[in-house]
Amino acid sequence: MRKTYEQAIYDLMGKNEKVVALVADSASGKYEDIEKDYPDRIFNFGIAENNMVAAGCALAKEGWIPVVYALNNFLVYRAYEFIRNDACLQKRNIKFVGLGCGVVANTLGPTHHTTEDIAALRVLPDLTLLSPASPKEVPVMLEKAIQYEGPVYIRLGKAFEKEIYEDKSPFEIGKANTIKTGSDITIFSTGSVIADVLDAAKNAQSIGISAEVINISTIKPLDTEAVLNSAQKTKNVLTVEEHNIIGGLAGAISETLLGKVQLNSFGKMGFNDVFCNDYGWHQDLKKMYGLSSEDIYNQIVKQIRG
Amino acid sequence: MIDLYEKALDLRRKVIKTCYLGRGGHIPPSLSALDIMTALYFGGILKYDSKNPNWENRDRFILSKGHAALGIYNVLCDAGFFKRENLYTFCKPGTIFGAHPTPNIPGIEAATGALGHGLSFGVGLALSAKMKKQKHLIYVITGDGECQEGAIWEAAMSISEFKLNNLIWIIDHNKWQATGKVSETMEIEPLDEKMKAFGLEPIVINGHDYKQLINALSVDRNNLPEKPRVIIANTHKGKGVPFIEDKREWHSKIPNNDEFKIIINELGLTEEEFEAL
Known part of the structure; x- marks a missing residue:
């Protein structure tokens, strides 16, 4: 980037x-x-x-x-x-x-x-x-x-991010962008970790779980309409962010959904209120702190299949 | 030209009246900086148009020590930026005049109060004037205790590095900060030597002497000083009111009614005259 x-x-x-x-x-x-x-x-x-x-x-x-x-x-x-x-x-x-x-x-x-x-x-x-x-x-x-x-x-970000758009990004300030449509679970994510989310969603598809992936490229003002509509549709929500699970995307999404949508499950993935005190490449660190595409896949399966 | 000493006495009385009505703000740090601001606005230093506060060619004035708001409000009011009846809503619900200024007020360029911001803001204004080849000047007043903020020295370095000789930095050197003497809290001296070391040209003056003030604040717009100027104005906190002058406990204290009477008396007013201000 x-x-x-x-x-x-x-x-x-x-x-x-x-x-x-x-x-x-x-x-x-x-x-x-x-x-x-x-x-x-x-x-x-x-x-x-x-x-x-x-x-x-x-x-x-x-x-x-x-x-x-x-x-x-x-x-x-x-x-x-x-x-x-x-x-x-x-x-x-x-x-x-x-x-x-x-x-x-x-x-x-x-x-x-x-x-x-x-x-x-x-x-x-x-x-x-x-x-x-x-x-x-x-x-x-x-x-x-x-x-x-x-x-x-x-x-x-910085470098080596995977490209998720084929042509131009459809980015508009205040608009969330649905990267992949699905019906079983909505994954809200932001930043380059979304590439890992997409990998996980594709793997989930192969075992019959249909995940919707939404790129929250505007964190504020949040596209509350898109968030509410998708959560209403799937009733299962997962947030994935390269950030503390406190106060970030998970916070923004839960504030939006609270009292508005009756969910079956709500998962949040990110740094679990810890500093990243380890060393390695970007992908190594994400793996160490539970943010690899495999971790995301496991979380999707856990939320849908129990 | 008007008698600036007379003008300042009148403004000091109005500062007290404003505080009396709103029961807020900071009297002594407003009074220490008051003669500097009086010289700027009424001594023919600043170019401004109070009926058009955003006039492009105006000189920009930043009160970085925003807690002297009582001072700048009364100066701007008498300069015609807003009406006295508006100012006298000070600190009351619905007012735009709080204990620290914001740009909601005509004539105020920046919200200050958090110390160590205004000089950097002045740096940006001075850079813009240079980029646009504009002749207006930028005057910034900081406190002396404020010089304990690291950002002040970041700004000082950049004034020198960017050769911002269109910016005049004035330090209201009243020797006090919120809870004690600057020298006993975190020494900032030798200020003039520090300024020289930072590549600035310090001028040390008595910040209550109008001859010295006018002389130091005057800058030839067509022949700017080679090195950016910093005026170290030696002042007294609470100047003009012996009851509170240079007294530690008065930084942000609001006088009670008996104390107000003493202050009013020291400023040469009867209570009736004070009511009528």
Whole structure:
């Protein structure tokens, strides 16, 4: 996703002269071309996320469209009060792109993981929270985020994500996207773990379980209509996220369904209120913490067959 | 030009009246910064149009130490940004005037109160002016205790790195913070040496002396200073009201009725005159 994002922001800066790139020692890859081709519209704040966010909000006030790009962990956790007060409270037209959500930072370890960011950001009024599932979703998402007036946060993956869309992603802010239709269980998921969900759903299909897979690429505002309709149809719900099971997607979905739909089962998969304290590649970590496609398959079978 | 000392005395009285009506806000940190703001708005420093608060060519003023809201509200009110009857809804249900300012108020550019945000916001405003080749200036007042926030020094580094000589940073150096003396809480001195080390040009003044204030705050827009300017304004918390001046317990204390009487008297008003403000 990183490469796709960087190409997308480079292209957008060529199309829209209001777009300004802000980085915190995070300008590598295609950003080097931005520095070369649009030197007046890129600012490197050094390792100082707080200053970058507040300054970005001032640029937004003056009519620019600042796109802040930093490692997700430093941006959301370090600069949280700045995102809250300077961006959300004052509805500034600023875009945040956090690189490396979940545990995609793999061997960099727990200080570089973000398995609580959805919970932290979702509670901020007026913030639009987006989460791309695969590389092809990124440029569409960025373009829509820039067209949208107001603060937007994109929790980006990093590398080696499986592509789930054949052509262009149908992404629209506020719309969930049904990737696979089914009738026995609805799996709501977000981010690149959705590829594992799809594998699990296909395997479940081979033993006669029909799973619906819905990509929640807009975590906020949540497409409550799509969530309610699908849950009403299947009566079995599973949420899968590379995030703490507290406060994130599971929280958002259960808040929506509570008191509205009578379910037969509700499962939630994610980090079980723990930090990821292990090392390995992305897929290794997901396996260690019960988020592999096999784990998801087993959970589907457990919920439907008991 | 109007007598700025007279103007400031009038504003001090109105600060007390506003607090009296709303029973909120912070009197002493508002009074320490009041002469700086009076010089900016009534001393011919800031360009503004109170009937068109978002006038593109206005100078931008950020009160980073948002707890001096009582001060800026009264300054903006007398400058014509809103009516006094509106300001006198201060801290009451339905008002837009709370103990810390937000942009819902005409003339306020940014919500402040959480310390360490406003200088960085000023950095963004100054960058924008440079990008658009605009001549307006950006003035930011921070507190001195506020300089304990790490973000202040992130901002200071970037003012220098980005050569933002269109930004004038003023430190209201009243030597106190919420619960005690700055020097006894977390020392920030030597401020002027720190500023020099950060690549800024410090000017140390008496922040209650209008000659010094006007001189330090004046910037030639067509010939900006080479190094970004930071004005270290030595002030007194609660300036003008000896009863509360430089007293630890008064940071956010609301006077009781007897204490209000003492303060009103010290500001040279009878109770009837105070009522009529």
